[in-house]
Amino acid sequence: MLRRVAGVDMDSQQERLFIIFHHWIRIIFLLHLIDSLPKGLGISNDSLTDSNFWDINHTREEKGTRIADCVILSLLMAPPKKSKKTKKKSAALKKGKISNIVPQEPKAIESDWWESFWMKNSSAGATVPSDEAEGFKYFFRVSRRTFDYICSLVQQDLVSRPPSGLINIEGRLLSVEKQVGIALRRLASGESQVSVGWAFGVGQSTVSQVTWRFIEAMEERAKHHLKWPNPERIEEIKSKFEAAFGLPNCCGAIDATHIVMTLPAVETSADWSDPANNYSMFLQGIVDDEMRFLDIVTGWPGGMTVARLLKCSGFFKLCESQQRLNERAKVLSKGVEIREFIVGEVNYPLLSWLITPYGSNDLTSSMADFNEKHKAARSLAAKAFSQLKGAWRILHKIMWRPDKCKLPSIILVCCLLHNIIIDCGDTLQSDVSLSDHHDLGYGKESCQQVDPQGKIMRANLTKHLQNCKQKHSTN
Secondary structure, eight states: OOEEETTEEEOHHHHHHHHHHHHHHHHHHHHHHHHHSOOSSOOOOOOOOGGGOEETTBOOOOOOOHHHHHHHHHHHSOOOOOOHHHHHHHHHHHHTSOOOOOOOOOOOBOOOHHHHHHHHHTTSOTTSOSSHHHHHHHHHSSOHHHHHHHHHHHHHHHHHSOOTTOBOTTSOBOOHHHHHHHHHHHHHHOOOHHHHHHHHTOOHHHHHHHHHHHHHHHHHHSGGGSSOOOHHHHHHHHHHHHHHHOOTTEEEEEEEEEEEEEOOGGGOOTTTBOTTSOEEEEEEEEEOTTOOEEEEEEEEETTSOHHHHHHHSHHHHHHHTTSSSOSOOEEOGGGOEEOOEEEOOTTSOBOSSEEOOOOSSSOOHHHHHHHHHHHHHHHHHHHHHHHHHHHSTTTTSOEESOOTTTHHHHHHHHHHHHHHHHHTTOOOOTTTSOSSOTTTTOOOOOOOOBOHHHHHHHHHHHHHHHHHHHHHHHO
8 A cells, every 4th residue: 555755655665764764864964963063172173263362361252153054954854744643642642631741850969979989089090199188189189178169160050051961870960069070080180081981970971061061161250360460469479579589570470381282184284383293282371479370371373483472462462552561660779760570481582571581692690690580480480380281181181183262261271270279278289290391392492582671671680689699798
């Protein structure tokens, strides 16, 4: 007996084949839709627009349309027509004639996540501390008190907008605490999503979704932990730098590091290839006397020079327009004025507000003394990056094909977490910080740009340090 399906007469076997084919088409489009969804730390995008960069001085967001396009395509694939029997059953359900739907109980929130995690992972290796409190810091880099504070920051976002599928294998909803634990462990260890998922008893996709939702929430809720200090705090920083290194009116130290990654062959570019023959993204940061990040810029390719990176930053534009590092100058002996400044390596240009060391050739004793003090001051930035990459190993390990539009957000959140640790009075475990230099394998090519005012500033600072040394020796 023939039936008419989609305007064509078919027998039962042909109808079954038609339905199977129709469902396969829908599955293909569904897979295309899933492939288009954000995968946390996965897809690559090689476009170099301003929206790919993150600067503490100006943030922009870019929203794609691939998901919407795929949803429309999927919706256009209409399902097969319902049979008369199915239609009658649906109508009866609507009228309340059939009542065979069993109401589901609300799913319980998993509350004992830490106990389960500790039992499963405490014997994972010889480096795991036996003390549970220290073990907590080992896995998540923060104390329990700081962990609770981070949870309070993101709770509203993780509760009000939970991603789909946030249910573990026992059928219980993931608590905010477990979601934060998953995200922190992913960032701290740099391990694969599969490994982190196994440690928490969840799937890879859950780790991806949870981590990205956490990053989005932290960008919005924790941004007050990374900002340029107010005048009162700036005065404290300047006092600490002068007391420790003898440099009056110094407001911080600047440095940069490479975040190394792999790229698909179709997306490789000379811009992202750096001097060490890696593909990388730059992170520049300015730190205070406590190694707290005051300003960062990231998102720029690692193939550019540090001097160019500086000039691309909002901080550079603010300083050049006298909107930053332009507060009260300090008057030294004989009326010499020293304006506010920061210190940086030889790969930065010598500017009136950015003081670099002398070159290694033909140094006088006073120049050598200045370089020694300068090195000690700028080492704070290098130590900060070593702590950052040591604590949040996702930045230290080679990232496998990250989404270059999302990578700046990941870097930013790691810097926010670095500052939160300092602001909350936590201390990292002694073996967390990198033992080697944070940018191992990258040389410091000297920048030849010299601003005349910067040269005068450096000479005045050198003379000031020499006078202080002579006064100290006579006393």
